[in-house]
Amino acid sequence: MRSFLTILLFVIPLISFAQTEVEGNGQKTLKLRSKSKVGGSGNFNFAATVGGGAHYYIPKLSKDWTETDGGLGLNMAYYASASLVWNVKEKMAVTLTSGKVFSGIEKRFITEGDLQYTSQETLDYIPVQLGLRLYLGRTFYFEPQIGTSFMDFKTKTSEEHPFGEYEEIQKKNKFFGGLGMGLDIRKNNLAIDVSSFIHYTENRESFGFTDPISYAGLRLQIGYSN
Numbered sequence: 001m002r003s004f005l006t007i008l009l010f011v012i013p014l015i016s017f018a019q020t021e022v023e024g025n026g027q028k029t030l031k032l033r034s035k036s037k038v039g040g041s042g043n044f045n046f047a048a049t050v051g052g053g054a055h056y057y058i059p060k061l062s063k064d065w066t067e068t069d070g071g072l073g074l075n076m077a078y079y080a081s082a083s084l085v086w087n088v089k090e091k092m093a094v095t096l097t098s099g100k101v102f103s104g105i106e107k108r109f110i111t112e113g114d115l116q117y118t119s120q121e122t123l124d125y126i127p128v129q130l131g132l133r134l135y136l137g138r139t140f141y142f143e144p145q146i147g148t149s150f151m152d153f154k155t156k157t158s159e160e161h162p163f164g165e166y167e168e169i170q171k172k173n174k175f176f177g178g179l180g181m182g183l184d185i186r187k188n189n190l191a192i193d194v195s196s197f198i199h200y201t202e203n204r205e206s207f208g209f210t211d212p213i214s215y216a217g218l219r220l221q222i223g224y225s226n
Contacts, residue, residue, distance in 0.1 A: 047085040047184075047191040047225040052099075054078050055197075055217025077103030077123075083193065083221055085133065085184070093184075095131035095143065100124070117160035123207065125151040131180065143180040145197065148173055153207040174213065176201040182219075191225035 060075030081099030088094055104122030108115060129147030136142065153170045157163060182195025201213040 045087050045186070045226050047186065047193075047223060048083070049085075049191050049193050049221035049223030050080075050082045051193075051219060051221030051223075052078065052080045053217055053219035055101075055215040057103075057213070057215045058198075059211055059214075077101050077215070081219060081221065083223075085191075085193075091135040093133040093135075093141075095129075095133055095145075097129040097131065097145075097147075098127060100126055101149075117162070118158045119161060120154075120156045122154045123151065124154075125149040127176070129176075133184070135184070139183045139185050141182060141184055143182070143195075143197075145178045145180055145199070146176070148175050149201065151207075170207055172206055174201045174203065174206070176213075186225045189224055189226070191221075191223045193219070193221040195219050 055077055057075050057077070079099050079101040081097055083095055083097040086094045102122075102124055104120070104124075107119040107121060109117055109119075127147055127149045129145050131143045131145040133141050133143045151172050151174055153172075155166075155168045157166055159165045176199045178197055178199035180195050180197035182193060185192040185194075196216070196218050198216040199214065203209055203211065203213045206213075
C-alpha cells in the first residue's frame with residue numbers, strides 16, 4: 001500500500017496536465033494543453049537536457065536506525081542528470097540518461113538517552129540508462145527503461161564504535177529496469193522534460209541490504225532541441 005501511494009503521488013501531478021476531448025466521430029483522444037512543438041509530433045528531432053530531482057527508496061534501505069542527523073537518510077536521495085533524446089520516428093524516441101545520485105545518513109546508536117557511537121553511511125552511484133519513449137499525445141509519454149548503476153557504498157565509524165574508527169568502501173554494478181512517464185515539451189529550441197519514474201534493482205545481500213534497491217522519483221530537465 002505504501003508503495004502504491006508513493007507512485008500515485010508522482011503520477012497524479014503529471015496526469016493533471018492532460019485532458020481528454022471527444023471529437024466529432026465520438027472517439028476519445030488525448031489532448032494536452034501545451035500548444036508547443038513536441039517530440040512526438042513527427043518531426044524527427046533531437047534534444048539534450050540537464051537537470052535533477054529526488055527519489056524515495058521503497059522500502060528504505062535500512063530499518064534499524066534509531067535517529068538521523070544532518071542528512072536526508074538513505075530512504076531518500078538527490079541527483080543530477082543529463083539526457084539525450086533521438087526522435088527516430090513519429091510517436092517514438094530513444095533516450096540515453098546518466099548522472100550522479102547522492103544519498104547518505106548518520107547512524108546514531110543511543111542507549112537510555114546517551115549517544116554510544118555513530119556510523120556515517122552513504123550510497124552514491126552513477127546510473128546509465130536506455131529508454132524507449134512512446135508518445136501517447138502531443139507531449140505525454142510512457143518510457144520503459146533499462147540500465148546499470150555503478151554503486152559506491154561508504155561507511156565511516158566514530159572512535160567509540162565496537163570495531164573502532166575505520167572507513168570502508170564497497171563497489172558494485174547493479175542492473176535495473178523500470179518505467180517512466182512524463183511531458184516532453186519542445187518550443188523553438190527549448191526542451192523541457194518533466195517526468196516521474198519507478199526503478200527496480202535486484203539485490204541479494206549487497207552493502208548489508210537484503211531487500212531489492214527500488215525507488216520512485218521525480219525529474220525536471222531543461223535543455224536544447226533542434
